[in-house]
Amino acid sequence: MSLVQTTPTVDCGLTPVSNATSAILTAVDHPRLSSKRKLDDYGGPTFDDGEDDDANDAVFAELVSVRMRKEEPNAVHSSSDSQSRDFTSSTAPFNPRVPDARSASYSCSTRTDYRLQFFIRMIPEGKTMVFQAYTRDTVRSVHDRIQLVTGIPIHEQRLIYRGKQLQWEHTLAECSIQNDAGLELVGRMRSTEHPHAWQVVDDIVSMVCRLCRGEAIPSAKHVKQRMREFLTVTPKDEERVPGHLQIFLSCSAPAALVMLYMSPIKGNKDCADSSIRHFLNESRNSLPKPYHNYCAPIVLEFCKLLRRAAQEDPLYLSCRSALGSLLESIGSSKNSKRVILMQEIFPFVSELATTLSRDLVLTMVSPTSGGPLLTDVRDFAAFLVLLRTEITEQVGFQGPISVSLDGEGYKHPLYGEEIEFLHLLFIDLLKRMGECLDKMECLVVKQKGENETIYSGWSQYLAILKELNSISKLYQGAEEKFWMVLRLRKSSMCALIVKYAKRIDDHQWLLERKDVTDFESRRHLAMMMFPEVKEDYEEVHEMLIDRSQLLAESFEYISKADPEALHAGLFMEFKNEEATGPGVVREWFFLVCQALFNPENALFVPSPTDLRRFYPNPRPSAKLPCCHDEPSDFSNRLRWIPCTLNTSVSLVG
DSSP: OEEOOOOTTOOOOOOOOOHHHHHHOOOBOOOOOOHHHHHHHTTOOOOOTTSOHHHHHHHHHTOBOOOOOTTSTTOSOSHHHHHHHHHHHHHSOOOTTSOOTTOSOOOOOSSBOOEEEEEEEETTTOOEEEEEEETTSBHHHHHHHHHHHHOOOGGGEEEEETTEEOOTTSBTTTTTOOTTEEEEEEEOOOOOSOHHHHHHHHHHHHHHHHHHTTOOOSOTHHHHHHHHHHHHTOOSSGGGHHHHHHHHHHTTHHHHHHHHHTOOSTTHHHHHHHHHHHHHHIIIIISOGGGHHHHHHHHHHHHHHHHHHOTTOHHHHHHHHHHHHHHHHHHTOTTOOOOSOHHHHHHHHHHHHHHHHHHHHHHHHOTTSOOSOHHHHHHHHHHHHHHHHHHHHHHTOSSOBOOOSSSOOOOOTTTHHHHHHHHHHHHHHHHHHHHHHHHHHHHHHHTTTSOOOOOGGGTTHHHHHHHHHHHHTTBTTHHHHHHHHHHTTHHHHHHHHHHHOOTTSOOGGGGGOGGGOOHHHHHHHHHHTSOOOOOOTTTSEEEEEOGGGHHHHHHHHHHHSOHHHHHTOEEEEETTOOOOSHHHHHHHHHHHHHHHTOTTTOSEEEOSSOTTOEEEOSSOOTTOGGGSSOHHHHHHHHHTHHHHHTOOOOOOO
16 A cells, blocks of 8 residues: 655645655645546556456456455554555556565455555545555555554544445455545544533633634623633533543643733733633632642643743732642642642742742831731642652652752752752741841840730741741751751740730641740640630620529529530629629639538538549538539539630639
8 A cells, every 4th residue: 555646845734754654655635636647657557448358357357355364463454564565566566467475365355456546535624645555455554554644643533435434444345445535534533521511611712812813702701601611510520520621721721811811902801810710719619629639730720821921910829829729638638649740839839938038038127017928828838738748758758858968969860959949948948037036036125014016027927937847847957957946036936926826827836845935825825725715795604693592503504504605605693783794704703613612512522642633522411402413514514614714713622
C-alpha cells in the first residue's frame, strides 16, 4: 500500500512526518483524476480500451487473492510492515505477475487481488489524502498509514464508507472498496459522559471570544449564567466529577476568561471578574468538600494566568486565597489524591513570605500601621499545610532534615531546591519576628502602669509564629532556635498572648514550652479553652431565692435546670430585695458554697486521710430532706458556675 506522491508545494496542514515517510505519501487537496491516468503515473498496470478482454482476464488470473492469517508472524498487521512494503512498491515498477515473496501462505479465492487507489477526506477540515493499496490489505493497515501522516492515534480514528464504519480486521475487498472510492476520516465518535457540560463550556468560550472581538451578544450576563449552569450540573457521583471539571480545562475556559478580564473593551473586565469570582465562591462554598481536590487545578490555572498580569491585582489575590482554602481542605483529608505538585504552589509561598516580611518591617517603623493582613497569613498557613505534607511524604520523614548552611544545600532528586529555600525562608522570617518582638518589648515597658494601647499591627504575630513553629519541626536545630528567640523575648510573648489570643485560634503549641510564658498568660490560655458565655438575657436561668431557705430553694432551681441553660448565665434575685446583677449572683454563690459544706447540714464529710477531699454523707441531716438524693450532682453543677462569673472559690476544711 502506498500513497500518491504529489507536488510538495501543496499545503495540507498535516502533522510533519519523517523524510522517508514524506517521500512515500503526501496529503493533497485537488480534483479527482481519471483512474487510468493515476495508475499510469505511479506504476500501475495499464489497460487500454482497445485491449482484448481475454488478455485482461489472463493478467488478473495470476493475481491470487491473499489474506494472511493474524497468527502468522509476517501478517500484514503493523504499520512498520506496511511501510516497508509500500516503500518497495513505490520505488520499483509494479509487476502483477510477480507474487509477493513476503507472504507466508496463500488462500485461494475467487476474488481477484489487485491494486486500487482511493481517497480519504478528513472531516471537518476537508483535506483529502490519496492512497494506493491492495485489496487484500486490512483496514487496520490504512489506519497505521493515517497515523504516520497526521499523527492522529489509531484509537482516535474512524473510517466511514457508504455510511458505515469500517472494522479493523476486514480487508479492503471485504469492505467493497472500489477504485476511486471516497472514504471519510472522522474523530472517534465515542459517547461522552458529559455532553451537556461540553456544550455549556463551548458556549462560554464562544461568547468570550465574541466579546473580545468587540462583537455584540444579547447580554454579557450570559457568560456568568452558563458558568452557573456548568457548576449546577456537576455530577453527584464523585467518580464522575473529575471528568466533568476537566472539561473546563480541556476547553481552555480559564485562559479565555482571563483574556476577557484583560480586554480593554468596556464591560469585558467586569463580566470576566463576576464570572471568575462566581466560580471561586461556588467551588469553595457550594460544592461538597471531597470535590475541592478537583476544583484546585482550575483555580491554580486562574492564579498562574492572572499572576503574569499583576501580582497585586484584586482578582488574583482572591484566586490565590481560594486556592489556599482548597489546598487546606485537601491537606486535611488523608484520602485525597495529590493533584497539584509542590513546585506549582511554591511560588505562592515565596510570594506570601516576601509580603509578610515587608509588612513586619512596617510594624517596627509604625506599630499603628495595619501590619500583616489576616488574609495573607491565612493563605500562607494554608499553602504550608500541603507543603509540609508533601515534604514529609517525599523525603521519607525519619526525623528532622539536615540542611547545611555552607552553600551546598540539601540534595534531593525531587524537592532539594524547595526544601533548602523553605529553610532559608524560615530563617528570614524568624529573624524578622525577633526584631519585631524586641521593638514591641520596648513599647510595652514604656506603657507599663498606664493605659496600654493595643496596636493592630501586632495582631498577626502569634499566627505567624505558629507557622514558623510548624516549619521548625522539619529541620535539625531549627526548633530549638525558634524557642530560643521566644525565650529571650518572654515579656513580649506574654503580652501578645494576653492581648491577642482568641478562642477561635489554636494555641496548643504555646503550651509546649512553659519557659516562654508566665502565670497570667497561661491562665489566659486556659480560659480560652472554655466555651464563650453568651449574654442572651432571653435564655438566662432565672432564680428567686428566699434567704431563709437558701440551700433548699437553690437545690430545687439548680437540680431541675437543663445543664445547657446554666451555660447562658444566671439572673439572681433575693425575695423582698431590689438588687440584681452579677454582684448578687456572686453573693448567692458564695452563700450556697458555705451552706453546702456547712458541718451542721452534714451533706458531705471530709476524708479521714486527706482533709482536702469530701465525700457524700451516707447519713445527712434531717433538716434538708430535699438534698439527700443527689448532693454530689448538685455540687457538680455549681462547680461550673465560677467559670461564667469569672471568679474563684476556695474551700477550707
